[in-house]
Amino acid sequence: MMVGVMAKIVKRTDTDNLVFRAHMDADALGELYELYYERIFRFCVHRLFYKEAAEDVTSTVFLKTAAQIRTFTGRTEADFSNWLYAIAANQANAYIRKTSRRKHLLEKAAAAAVLLRKNEAAGELDWPTLYSAILKLRARHQTIIMLRFFENLDFKQIAKIINARPATVRVTLHRILRKLRNHLQTIVDGGI
Amino acid sequence: MFKNEDDFEKKVSQLNIDNKPNPTHRENLRRQMLSVFNKTVEQPITQLRPSWRTIMKSPVTKLATAAVVVIAVMIGVHQFKLSVSPESAPVDIELPKAMFIGTPENIQGVVNLEKPLGRPRPPFYAPVGTENVASGKLVSSSDEEPIIGEIKMVTDGDKEAADGSYVELGPLLQHVTIDLEAEYDIYAILMWHYHKEGRVYRDVVVQVADDPDFITNVRTVFNNDNDNSAGLGIGKDMHYVETHEGKLIDAKGVRARYVRLYSRGSSSNDLNHYIEVEVFGKPAK
Numbered sequence: 048m049m050v051g052v053m054a055k056i057v058k059r060t061d062t063d064n065l066v067f068r069a070h071m072d073a074d075a076l077g078e079l080y081e082l083y084y085e086r087i088f089r090f091c092v093h094r095l096f097y098k099e100a101a102e103d104v105t106s107t108v109f110l111k112t113a114a115q116i117r118t119f120t121g122r123t124e125a126d127f128s129n130w131l132y133a134i135a136a137n138q139a140n141a142y143i144r145k146t147s148r149r150k151h152l153l154e155k156a157a158a159a160a161v162l163l164r165k166n167e168a169a170g171e172l173d174w175p176t177l178y179s180a181i182l183k184l185r186a187r188h189q190t191i192i193m194l195r196f197f198e199n200l201d202f203k204q205i206a207k208i209i210n211a212r213p214a215t216v217r218v219t220l221h222r223i224l225r226k227l228r229n230h231l232q233t234i235v236d237g238g239i
Numbered sequence: 240m241f242k243n244e245d246d247f248e249k250k251v252s253q254l255n256i257d258n259k260p261n262p263t264h265r266e267n268l269r270r271q272m273l274s275v276f277n278k279t280v281e282q283p284i285t286q287l288r289p290s291w292r293t294i295m296k297s298p299v300t301k302l303a304t305a306a307v308v309v310i311a312v313m314i315g316v317h318q319f320k321l322s323v324s325p326e327s328a329p330v331d332i333e334l335p336k337a338m339f340i341g342t343p344e345n346i347q348g349v350v351n352l353e354k355p356l357g358r359p360r361p362p363f364y365a366p367v368g369t370e371n372v373a374s375g376k377l378v379s380s381s382d383e384e385p386i387i388g389e390i391k392m393v394t395d396g397d398k399e400a401a402d403g404s405y406v407e408l409g410p411l412l413q414h415v416t417i418d419l420e421a422e423y424d425i426y427a428i429l430m431w432h433y434h435k436e437g438r439v440y441r442d443v444v445v446q447v448a449d450d451p452d453f454i455t456n457v458r459t460v461f462n463n464d465n466d467n468s469a470g471l472g473i474g475k476d477m478h479y480v481e482t483h484e485g486k487l488i489d490a491k492g493v494r495a496r497y498v499r500l501y502s503r504g505s506s507s508n509d510l511n512h513y514i515e516v517e518v519f520g521k522p523a524k
Contacts, residue, residue: 071280073273080269085260092258102264109268113276118347140509172241174254185409187510196251210507212402215387224244231240 062124069127070117079127080109086198087135093197094139094189096152096178104142108135129207132194136208140186153182172231180230188223195220329362330369330427330519335398337483338435346480346506349439351465353477360484365426365519372425373498373518377418379451382408386510390415398515400435400483410509412442412469414501415516418451423520424492428460430500431485433512439478440511442469442503445488447495458495461488469501481505485515494523 062082068075087108091101111134121127143149160175181189187209194205202213202220209216241247294300346352378393388406393415397404408415425447432440445461446453462474479486498518502511 073276073280076276077269077273080272084265084268088260088265089258092256098257098261102261105264106268106271109272110275113272114279116276117279172250172254174256177251177254187410187508196248219386220244224241224247227247228240235240 063122066124066127067122070119076113076116083128083131084109087131090132090135090193090198091139093193094136095142096156096175100142100148100152104135104138107138111138125204129204132198132200132208133210136190136194140190143182143186143189149182153179156182176231176234180227180234183230184223184226188219188226191216191220192223192227326366327364328367328369330365332363332429332487332517333398334485335400335431335434335483335514338400339437339482346437346439349478349506351463351477352439353479355480355482360487363427363487363489363519366424366521369426369519369521371517372419372423372520372522373417373516376420378415379418380406380408380415381413382511385409393417393513393516396515398431398483398485400431400433400514405433405512405514408511408513410504410511412501412503413511414499415513416451416453416497416499417516417518419496419498419518419520422449422494422496422523423518424494424523425460425490425498425518425520426492427519428488428490428498428500429485429517429519430488431483431514431516432481432502432505433514434481434483434485436507437480437482438505438507439480440502440505441478442501443476443478443486444469444471444474444501446471446499446501447490447493448497448499449495451497453497453499456495458493460490460493464503469503471501485517490520 065075065078069079084105088101088105091104091108092098095101095104108131112131119127119130121130143152156175156179158175160173160179181192184192190209191205194200194208195202200208202216205211206213206216211219241250294304373394374396376394378390380390383390386407386409388403390406392404392406394417428445430445432438432443442464443461444459444464446457446459448457449455459472459474461476462472463476463478464471464474467473498516500513500516504510505512
């Protein structure tokens with residue numbers, strides 16, 4: 048039991064050191080990249096629905112990270128993770144903000160939903176329908192939903208990423224879910 | 240559908256989402272990223288020499304700079320004497336508790352940023368009898384359903400940055416409009432967006448008008464939207480860092496009934512906040 052606890056502490060310190068070294072050391076940054084690439088890519092797929100867009104935004108996130116890591120003031124892995132998610136959230140929001148792209152995403156999701164409904168049992172919540180409903184929320188609210196339910200982050204981490212208080216995130220999430228339920232109902236009732 | 244948070248969490252975990260990355264993209268991006276990183280490592284963090292050192296190196300530029308400073312000070316003193324007429328008095332401004340001290344962290348990339356004064360703001364002189372005429376007045380907003388707080392908080396007299404003292408409006412360009420209920424000669428507008436941390440609000444535009452829809456006799460008293468992204472014209476005013484002193488705008492006695500304040504998010508996030516707005520004026524005669 049004791050060994051397990053010690054091992055956990057050592058592991059965390061190692062990653063913290065990696066973050067510290069990544070300010071000047073390409074190998075350390077490469078290791079961090081390997082640790083975080085999948086998480087950030089996954090986050091982008093959830094935010095942007097299709098892989099091509101997710102790849103574009105993931106690229107922007109890591110290129111920005113490489114360009115700015117020297118001025119990054121965080122010291123721990125948690126700081127780095129929050130910073131990376133904050134960049135990813137902002138980049139994804141910037142991508143979606145453009146009306147034509149947003150329309151394109153909605154069309155893609157709608158087409159996928161129609162296809163799914165033909166093949167799967169009715170009544171079950173499917174990803175394209177849920178995505179269409181999520182896309183109707185405010186960009187900040189979309190980020191909160193993704194971080195909480197798709198990335199499984201706790202309120203404290205989400206609060207740090209979106210620069211809010213944990214209690215605010217908790218209350219906001221409650222309201223978002225209510226709105227999301229209404230959007231879903233509208234979509235299911237009247238189609239996307 | 241879903242019943243509650245736990246149910247939603249369960250349903251999300253059951254979704255079938257293809258989020259497997261492409262190994263080629265992963266490899267290419269790694270290469271590109273390290274190339275960008277290596278380029279930044281080759282550059283020194285501060286590439287530019289301080290211009291002050293350049294000036295001090297040459298005796299000619301040194302003397303010229305000294306002369307410019309002396310002339311500027313003399314003009315400033317002269318202007319100050321002119322502006323402080325016997326009928327003027329310092330406006331009584333009550334400041335909230337300072338919540339943020341130090342250097343702001345998130346304001347990289349903000350262009351045309353005002354340097355902090357480094358000392359308390361000097362008193363603002365206005366005709367005797369000038370007072371805050373916005374206190375408790377009706378406020379409307381482009382975002383009728385604020386995320387946090389209520390719109391009436393803008394003129395409730397609470398200027399503290401603590402939770403429960405501010406209203407949070409949605410993203411993109413948002414505005415609040417104060418109805419002063421009568422025409423006033425406005426000498427200053429003092430606003431606090433959010434001073435719990437040193438942040439910079441974007442596209443801050445302050446206008447006054449004779450009608451609530453801002454169609455008649457609209458005049459802009461402050462505008463730091465330097466690329467006209469708000470569509471209200473290019474502004475030449477500077478961006479500024481939020482502090483407990485608020486931002487004081489010299490309205491130069493403009494006569495109006497309605498005051499409108501725009502913003503488009505901040506250096507910290509894309510939401511818009513207002514703690515308090517004060518409008519210092521006298522009833523129009």
